[in-house]
Amino acid sequence: MSIAHPYLMFLGDAPDQLAAKTAQGVAHWRPDWCVGQLRLPGCKADLRLPDMTLDQARAAGVKTVIVGVANRGGLIGQSWIVVLKQALEMGMDLASGLHKRLVDVPVLAQTARKLGRNLFDVRHPTRDFAIGNGKKRGGKRMLTVGTDCSIGKMYTALALEKEMQQRGMKADFRATGQTGILIAGDGVSIDAVVSDFVSGAVEWISPDNDADHWDLVEGQGSLFHASYAGVTLSLIHGAQPDALVMCHEPARPHMRGLPHYKLPDLQACIDANLAAARLTNPAARLVGFSLNTSALDAAGAERALKECSQKFGLPVVDPVRTGVAPLAEALARV
């Protein structure tokens, strides 16, 4: 698969801004691809893109309508289907980050098949993967790991892609989750892959490459998250990272979704991730930290960055407050 752009961002009747989180991520990282938004009556979300009808979107060259909203109960309502079917008829593909599949809506599946359009349900892998083989591939790989889920692993990898490309380095973001896939145009939602094939799926999305090329692989979960650690371990082994960036939120009170679990000690988390990475790449090393200091004020954030840097003697950034230049420089030295 490869999702064609430009995109029209379909927000449906999203009840609030949070429901459009996926669409917002895409619009933030791919401003050139996202030419407009389509909102239905009652929509409470706004990406601050031009509102467009389907006719206007077609005139603007849109190739794919992105369904980038979470709706109540995960359903795809009738008011959406009318618009999405029309988009297919006007020559556009559809891509969705919802659990509920577009291909399971009969009228959309039939219309797409009849007209030769693509339906991308990016949460659901549509191909089979081989078992991981652990064989060393050419090129370099960076993987974002973390003390917890939802802590900045995708954001950090995308910020590094932008920074490294601006410096003329060969670097590509490799998506492992639904928002990342809509941003990259391809990838695999690895948490939806059958467990036996996850490391093989990661090997597939990050193939052999030029010796000076960096794959910037989007991390998932945490080795210390009781629900998802197995997904993370398969990802680490499949990615064969040369470089790890540790993502952490200093002020977080407990593991996401697990109030009975504290965040791990940072040193223990580093040790476990390096040990895991060195199984498939003995040269793996930690190059720096990406802190999410959104819950701290400016002084608190500065203190957190400084403390971490002094403790570990490595570059520490907050991609939002400071940018990721020190990490890009560290990768250039690997």
Next chain:
Amino acid sequence: MSIAHPYLMFLGDAPDQLAAKTAQGVAHWRPDWCVGQLRLPGCKADLRLPDMTLDQARAAGVKTVIVGVANRGGLIGQSWIVVLKQALEMGMDLASGLHKRLVDVPVLAQTARKLGRNLFDVRHPTRDFAIGNGKKRGGKRMLTVGTDCSIGKMYTALALEKEMQQRGMKADFRATGQTGILIAGDGVSIDAVVSDFVSGAVEWISPDNDADHWDLVEGQGSLFHASYAGVTLSLIHGAQPDALVMCHEPARPHMRGLPHYKLPDLQACIDANLAAARLTNPAARLVGFSLNTSALDAAGAERALKECSQKFGLPVVDPVRTGVAPLAEALARV
């Protein structure tokens, strides 16, 4: 699901004894359940059970026909379908350990539906699982872990079930793979579960229990297997083991299927498994070792057991040569 016994073991036209490995495991561990075998012309496998027709099986009270053979290309041939359909019509259920599903054979699916019979495709989970929650459950749990795949983890757990039940301890084998499921009558083939839900599936197969009850959870893979380690980590976290038994084959030259990977150092393997287990059960400890010495002669086996015991100061058994009594005693002290 719960597969009803007694079983008739269907061997089809298995080309050799190895092709009937699954059936052989079931017949070994459940001799009372396996009342006969049904072999088609050309079958080269033999479980040394009475050969039976379907009529004889029905007269012997058989409730389920077990398709316990691997066939060429994973197909279910026409000569098999004729017999299996007849078994359904005579009142028996079917259970299969094949990749290819019985429910995907239209005539079997239709016949089963019409007559209200069950088709168990034990490699394929038929229900959804919740995300693992990591909450402590009542009862005690033993998990077999290992330096590699196919090293004795199922065999050790089953031997412990037998030994502990003979001693009057409350103990149940919990199956996580297809052969184990046919032996236990239920369980989940966790390597076929979507990665996000593996630890939740293991929590489900090993629920809250009496304080003095042992779940003997069948291990899978190895934390040091580049293809499957993520499955293993999810299993460790979901099982919340109080006790680990480390399974190892001293003479094995390399990781199964990965000639470019050596087996891990035993101490490193113990450390990694204990660290992983302590995330969801801080009291987890190693209680002993189960060595597979099948490639050694009697003197070599004795030497291997003794060396391991002296090095780690814990009980060491080969379940085939010595039985598992010392491990059962160690568990009784937990």
